[in-house]
Structure formats: structure tokens, C-alpha cells
Amino acid sequence: MDIEKILDQYALSYKEENYPPVAGKILGLFFISNQKHFTFEEIMSSIKASKSATSKAVKLLISSGEINFEFLEGNKRKRHFFLDIEGSVDHFKRLIEGIRMQTELYKETLKFRTDENEELSQFIQNVINLNVELSVHAERLVQKHFLK
Known part of the structure; x- marks a missing residue:
């Protein structure tokens, strides 16, 4: 199964928890990737979602505590999101x-x-x-x- 299909499966499985598909794909991205941090733009392009849908899903996942963000050295303005274990x-x-x-x-x-x-x-x-x-x-x- 390729990454896009796996992300689609995450979207379907998290839909059962009443998450929008984009939120499921974001969680899937964190689970499937060895990369710990993603910028907003990286998330958006990786899951092929609009800015608005990605923004809403990121806010939902932050409010649920499942993801969080931090500012990394060298760029104190850009948020780097991670799966909050x-x-x-x-x-x-x-x-x-x-x-x-x-x-x-x-x-x-x-x-x-x-x-x-x-x-x-x-x-x-x-x-x-x-x-x-x-x-x-x-x-x-x-x-x-x-x-x-």
C-alpha cells in the first residue's frame, strides 16, 4: 500500500471518532513518517489539503492534545508541529x-x-x-x- 492510500485509511478510521478526514490524514502523516516535526506548509503539501482545511484540522488536533508545536532554533516565528505522545x-x-x-x-x-x-x-x-x-x-x- 502506498503512502497516499495509507493516509486515506487514516482519514477513514478517524472519521469514526468524528474527526474530519484531514485530521485523520495529519495523524497518519505523523505515524507513518520518521520525521518528528512538520511545518504547516509541509503538512498541507504532504496530505494534499487546502490551507483552510489543514488549519481547521490542526486546531482540532491541538485542542484534543494529540499534536502540539514548538519553535525550533533558528526560526522563532515558524511553528513546527509534532505528535504529542x-x-x-x-x-x-x-x-x-x-x-x-x-x-x-x-x-x-x-x-x-x-x-x-x-x-x-x-x-x-x-x-x-x-x-x-x-x-x-x-x-x-x-x-x-x-x-x-
């Missing part, structure tokens, strides 16, 4: 916390439900059970792989 681990933790918060909300929701729609109530209970297991296992995996 610590920020990416924190992103996993926030996803897990989001699952936990939703689980608590679903538990509270069940208190308001009657037996009128048992199918939906059972579905909500199944979601609670799934989320509890997911969050427990995901937390263990984050600990195992990133927080040794």
Missing part, C-alpha cells in the same frame, strides 16, 4: 472518562423509565454493562502500555 495518552484517558460519564448518565436515566418500553430499557442496561467492561479494560490497557 503525552497528549495522545491523555486523549485516551479522556475517552475512557467520557464512557464512564455516559454510563452514570444511563444509570440515572433508567430511574426515570417505566416498563412501557422494556426493549429500550434492556438496551440501556446492556449499554451500561458494556461501558463498564470497556472502561475497566481500557483503563487497564492504558496503564499497561503507557503508564508503566
Whole structure:
């Protein structure tokens, strides 16, 4: 598979997290490249995206903590973007916390439900059970792989 196809696959996979395709391609670029830093222009040309789409995706990825930037010696005006490993681990933790918060909300929701729609109530209970297991296992995996 060539680089362009792999970047397209990153775009599709991150779309499942509601990221715009350009954001997925940017993350893919960092993962696939041995180069640690990219300027904005290098990102834009590497993923073949417009300035506007690249700018929006970079802002999103910075706000999610998955990428960051620094100013390198010799050029204090140009930002050099990099995959923020610590920020990416924190992103996993926030996803897990989001699952936990939703689980608590679903538990509270069940208190308001009657037996009128048992199918939906059972579905909500199944979601609670799934989320509890997911969050427990995901937390263990984050600990195992990133927080040794």
C-alpha cells in the first residue's frame, strides 16, 4: 500500500471518532513518517489539503492534545508541529472518562423509565454493562502500555 492510500485509511478510521478526514490524514502523516516535526506548509503539501482545511484540522488536533508545536532554533516565528505522545495518552484517558460519564448518565436515566418500553430499557442496561467492561479494560490497557 502506498503512502497516499495509507493516509486515506487514516482519514477513514478517524472519521469514526468524528474527526474530519484531514485530521485523520495529519495523524497518519505523523505515524507513518520518521520525521518528528512538520511545518504547516509541509503538512498541507504532504496530505494534499487546502490551507483552510489543514488549519481547521490542526486546531482540532491541538485542542484534543494529540499534536502540539514548538519553535525550533533558528526560526522563532515558524511553528513546527509534532505528535504529542503525552497528549495522545491523555486523549485516551479522556475517552475512557467520557464512557464512564455516559454510563452514570444511563444509570440515572433508567430511574426515570417505566416498563412501557422494556426493549429500550434492556438496551440501556446492556449499554451500561458494556461501558463498564470497556472502561475497566481500557483503563487497564492504558496503564499497561503507557503508564508503566
